[in-house]
Amino acid sequence: MVSDRQNIEKGSDAEFFADMRNTVDAPGATDHVATDDDDVIRELGPGLVHSLFSAIKTVQVHDLGNRATQRSLTELQEHLRTLFALDSVVSLRVSPDYIHLNDVRLNIESQSYGPFTYVMEGVRERDVETIELYPEVNADECGIFLKEFFGEIPDDDVFDTVETRLSSAGVVNIKIVQWVDRERHLQAQTDEKRNIRKESTQVFFRTVLLMGEVLRGIEQRRVLRVKKAERLTQQMVDIIQTDETILLGLTSIRNFDEYTFTHSVNVCILSMLIADRLQLYKSDIARLGVAALLHDIGKTYVPQSILNKPSKLDGRDWELMKYHTFFGVKELSRIKAPREIIDGLFVALQHHVHFNGDGYPQKSDGWDLRLFSRIVTVADYYDAMTTPRIYKMDPVYPDRALRFVLSKSGQIFDPLIAKVFIQAMGLYPIGTVVELDTAERGVVVKQNEASRFIHRPMVTPVLPDGTFSAGVEPLDLSERNRNGRGFRRSIVGTIYDEVVEYEKADFFMKE
Numbered sequence: 001m002v003s004d005r006q007n008i009e010k011g012s013d014a015e016f017f018a019d020m021r022n023t024v025d026a027p028g029a030t031d032h033v034a035t036d037d038d039d040v041i042r043e044l045g046p047g048l049v050h051s052l053f054s055a056i057k058t059v060q061v062h063d064l065g066n067r068a069t070q071r072s073l074t075e076l077q078e079h080l081r082t083l084f085a086l087d088s089v090v091s092l093r094v095s096p097d098y099i100h101l102n103d104v105r106l107n108i109e110s111q112s113y114g115p116f117t118y119v120m121e122g123v124r125e126r127d128v129e130t131i132e133l134y135p136e137v138n139a140d141e142c143g144i145f146l147k148e149f150f151g152e153i154p155d156d157d158v159f160d161t162v163e164t165r166l167s168s169a170g171v172v173n174i175k176i177v178q179w180v181d182r183e184r185h186l187q188a189q190t191d192e193k194r195n196i197r198k199e200s201t202q203v204f205f206r207t208v209l210l211m212g213e214v215l216r217g218i219e220q221r222r223v224l225r226v227k228k229a230e231r232l233t234q235q236m237v238d239i240i241q242t243d244e245t246i247l248l249g250l251t252s253i254r255n256f257d258e259y260t261f262t263h264s265v266n267v268c269i270l271s272m273l274i275a276d277r278l279q280l281y282k283s284d285i286a287r288l289g290v291a292a293l294l295h296d297i298g299k300t301y302v303p304q305s306i307l308n309k310p311s312k313l314d315g316r317d318w319e320l321m322k323y324h325t326f327f328g329v330k331e332l333s334r335i336k337a338p339r340e341i342i343d344g345l346f347v348a349l350q351h352h353v354h355f356n357g358d359g360y361p362q363k364s365d366g367w368d369l370r371l372f373s374r375i376v377t378v379a380d381y382y383d384a385m386t387t388p389r390i391y392k393m394d395p396v397y398p399d400r401a402l403r404f405v406l407s408k409s410g411q412i413f414d415p416l417i418a419k420v421f422i423q424a425m426g427l428y429p430i431g432t433v434v435e436l437d438t439a440e441r442g443v444v445v446k447q448n449e450a451s452r453f454i455h456r457p458m459v460t461p462v463l464p465d466g467t468f469s470a471g472v473e474p475l476d477l478s479e480r481n482r483n484g485r486g487f488r489r490s491i492v493g494t495i496y497d498e499v500v501e502y503e504k505a506d507f508f509m510k511e
């Protein structure tokens with residue numbers, strides 16, 4: 001079933017991407033997000049595979065002392081030298097369809113298809129998954145290795161025989177890793193992923209629960225549980241610094257009933273993500289998290305009839321709504337832990353003050369707009385915009401919300417923070433539902449590791465009935481067509497579909 005509210009927004013995506021890429025790549029942009037080395041490896045990779053291929057071919061025909069052999073080994077050695085400048089080990093790992101050089105997956109261009117396939121199959125036929133080369137390796141040792149490794153394949157115990165052959169030939173600076181090790185490694189990775197998934201879901205819902213208690217508790221004038229909030233945000237920083245994918249997926253789930261609670265938690269996570277990318281200290285990130293959780297605490301003083309009004313607020317109602325910033329300060333001042341809550345006081349007061357001084361309350365000359373407040377403003381706007389509300393049933397799509405953040409950079413938002421936020425979220429944030437040019441639909445589950453493919457994330461396909469499963473391998477939108485020209489799938493627009501939104505909750509929460 002496809003919801004009748006399904007709405008496909010197309011249009012000037014090309015401009016948007018160009019615009020965004022200019023911003024992201026602009027000189028002076030913070031440099032800790034882009035993985036420049038990965039891009040270099042991707043550039044160098046095909047050259048290495050080609051020279052490896054021709055060296056294998058040459059050593060099969062000629063002796064090691066032959067001039068042609070020496071030439072191809074020297075060329076191979078030059079490629080290796082460039083790679084050793086980046087890392088102390090060069091590792092070539094094959095998976096069924098790809099070659100990974102130092103864990104960076106190489107794109108197979110059409111003209112490289114032959115050499116890539118030859119190397120991949122040759123390695124796999126010998127039960128080998130990874131070849132590791134160490135800096136001490138020289139051209140002669142490379143030659144001996146290639147001759148022994150790519151020599152005749154024995155009938156049984158392929159790996160052991162090849163390994164023995166190599167050590168008897170005196171190869172010490174090139175190591176081979178058996179295929180089976182990879183499986184064990186993958187299992188360990190899967191276990192770790194499962195743990196992070198579980199931890200992310202637990203900490204998210206514990207925090208939502210706590211916010212429920214805090215906000216209801218305040219209505220009954222109970223003491224705020226800052227210590228518990230601190231523990232939860234510390235746990236969240238650990239997750240963000242390991243793998244924030246699931247936490248971000250959870251913030252993309254839209255739940256009408258508990259808006260105030262989930263909004264606080266979402267703003268907390270998004271703010272901490274920005275702070276992490278700004279490379280703040282871990283303890284500061286956690287403190288910001290607590291402040292962000294409590295940013296709208298003053299709303300408990302605003303009557304429900306105003307908070308849930310289905311139409312735009314005007315006159316007295318709007319004035320009262322704006323007062324939630326002062327009410328927040330008032331509420332937080334009651335807490336008997338001034339040191340822990342001082343950031344919260346400022347964030348509660350300042351999160352609607354714009355970077356240029358507009359917004360509310362009127363900025364006073366007596367105080368500065370603090371870093372934490374500027375961070376929370378970005379996170380708060382983004383989450384509020386992308387969430388459907390009683391008075392705004394159709395939310396802004398995540399990519400459009402990011403475009404808004406970009407367009408108001410320097411006015412509402414601190415330009416550096418806006419830029420860092422967009423870099424951290426990708427052009428299509430995790431959880432965005434997209435339509436592809438193949439008429440398929442998908443949910444963004446991971447950003448592409450290569451910064452130049454910021455507009456080509458990994459998406460899990462959505463079936464026609466709106467369901468999708470964590471067991472299905474995500475599609476990599478940077479995958480090229482078979483002929484190497486163009487891409488297999490591209491995003492044509494973002495979608496809002498209630499069924500998919502509902503399924504998303506299940507998807508990101510499943511263990």
Ligand SMILES: [Fe+2]
Nearest residue numbers: 295296351352
């Ligand atoms: Fe607010």
Ligand SMILES: [Fe+2]
Nearest residue numbers: 263295296380
């Ligand atoms: Fe808010």
